[in-house]
Amino acid sequence: MEDTYDVVVVGGGPGGEVAADRVVRSGLTAVVVEAEAVGGECSYRACVPSKALLRPGAAREAAWSVDGARQAVTGALDPAQVLARRDRFTGRGDDTGQADWLNSAGIPLVRGHGRLAGERRVEVTGADGTVRTLRARLAVVLGPGTEPALPPVEGLDRIGVWTNRQATTADAVPERLVVIGGGVVACEMATAWRSLGASVTLLVRDQALLTGWEPCAGEEVTRGLTGLGVTIRFGVSATRVARDGTTRTVTVETDDGATLVCDEVLAAVGRRPRTADLGLETVGLPAGGWLPVDDTCRVTALDGDWLYAVGDVNHRAPLTHMAKYQARACAAAIAERAAGRPADTGRRQAWSAEADHIAVPQAVFTYPEVASVGLTERAAREAGVEVRAVEYRIGGVAGAALYADDYRGHAKLVVDESRGVVVGCTLTGPMATELIHTATVAIVGEIPLEHLWHAVPAFPTVSEVWLRLLEAYGL
Structure with missing residues (x-):
């Protein structure tokens, strides 16, 4: 027996949920297959719990940055209240609310491990071992996500190492x-656990x-983490780890001959696709790789318009908000093609995830x-753009000085001189994560700088940095 739907979505994370919802809104039918919790990594073991852990420390830092408030926070x-607040946001992994939302949206949920079993067919193995087959009339959307990649450190797989999952749910x-890595997860988790006393x-x-960012981002985060009391050792790799069976402490040996003793080790060096057991070989694709x-969001290695992949697994922009964006485009393409229209990719089309190439916003909630x-x-x-970069210290803006005593922040614009438009922006400092959307709009809208000059920021706000940047450019 086969249950048939227009679209079968494998993976109930942010991308899968949104793809199914938009498909159903278009008048088609969809089903979601999920082996773990509906809502995915972000809801329970990544974005949401990490920001819940980081926010109390940020609130304290904000109070300490203003004389008069500083004296009130002593x-x-x-930690117990911080962890309890985090658990209120994550429900400790209880996905009842998310599953109920799927049901209310008219989207059946099939719990179990889904894998392709040929073209437009998905076999789902439940926790009890029973197998159910789902058939897609139109398309299968894959959104299995990724899992942590462990560095080649002797003994790391035997000590009960932390990944993002343990770091956000401990x-x-x-x-x-001890944190192995220097990217976003490493920096955020170092910030969170140091603020809680570790x-x-x-x-x-x-x-x-943050080596993939502008140098000013890594420099500011280094200064901030050091100020919090985090020890940072650059140019060093762990070579061997071992946990003592009696004390439960971990010994970490490094390639420069040092030995560290700690209670936990967090490996935060990247992610790999969860495609090893996705049945890709049944449709002629290699298992274990990116899609x-x-x-x-149509998988390009296959002919036809029936297999799609959204979110981290397609390796375009591994961020929750971009997974949702891709899912909206994917669902629109499926609906368009179902109606007999070509859904060719092109600028400003609802079914074309062009922002993946030009405007991927990222936010890191460090200090x-x-x-x-x-x-x-x-x-x-490197892309051959005729570039001019403009930089400004945000602390020189009146609104920033009022927001925090000794405001430390940096703004950098990257301008395409041939077109007179912004193509990149990096911000550091308090409120940087809230300010970045202005740059996103400017880049996506290809707004000429002389037009941005007439977008007047309110006084006295930190957003006045945009006026200062334009002045620095020469307008």
Whole structure:
């Protein structure tokens, strides 16, 4: 027996949920297959719990940055209350609310591990071992997400290493934490657990943090983490780890001959696609790899318009908000093609995820916050863009000085001189994550700088940095 739907979605994370919802809104039918919790990694073990852990420390830092408020905040954070607040947001992994939402939207949920079983067919193996087959009239959308990649460190797979999952869901603060990595997860989790009282050491193979960003981002986060008391060791890699069976402490050996003793080790060095057991081989695709797609999120390695991939697994923009954006485009393409129209990719089409190429906003909730969108200066030059970069210290803006005493922040615009438009922006400092959307709109809208001059920021706000940047450019 086969149950048939217009669209079968494998993976109930942010991308899968949105794809199914938009398909149903278009008048088609859809079903979601999920083996774990509906809502995916973001809801329970990544974005949501990490920001819940980070916010109390940020609130304290904001109070400390203003004389008069500083004197009112005299104690440390209450770890038990911080962890309890996090659990209120995540429900400790209970996905009842998310599953109920699917039901209310008219989207059946099939719990179990889904894998392709040929063209337009998905076999779902339930927890009890029963197998159910789902057939798609139109399309299968794959959104299995990714899983942590562990570095090649001897013994790491035997110590009960932390990944993002344990780092965002732990029930107690470790006394000593070693973090392997220097990217977003490493920096945010170092910030969160240090603010809760842990002694934190970062082992960073590179010579800077956030190496894919503008240099100012890594420099500011390094200064912020160091100010919090985090020890950062650049140009160092862990080579061997071992956990003591009696004390439960972990010994970490590094390639420069040092030995560290800690209570937990967090590996935060990247992600790999969850495609090893997705049945890709049944349709002629290699198992275990990423799934390249076009701008409609159609898997390009297959002929026909029936297999799509959204979210991290397509390796375009591994961020929750971009997974949802891709899902909207994917669903629109499926509906368009179901109606007999071609849904060719092109500018400003609802079914074309073109922002993946030009305007991917990112936000890191460290001290200070950092945010970016579009191209770095280096990436723009490597792409052959005629570039001019403009920078400004945000602390020189009246609104920033009022917002925080000794406001520290940096703004950088990357301008395409041939077109007179912004193609990249990086911001650091308090409120940076809230300010970045202005740059996103400017890049997507291709708004000429002389037009931005007439978008007057209110006084006295931190947004006045846009006026200062334009003045620095020469307008």
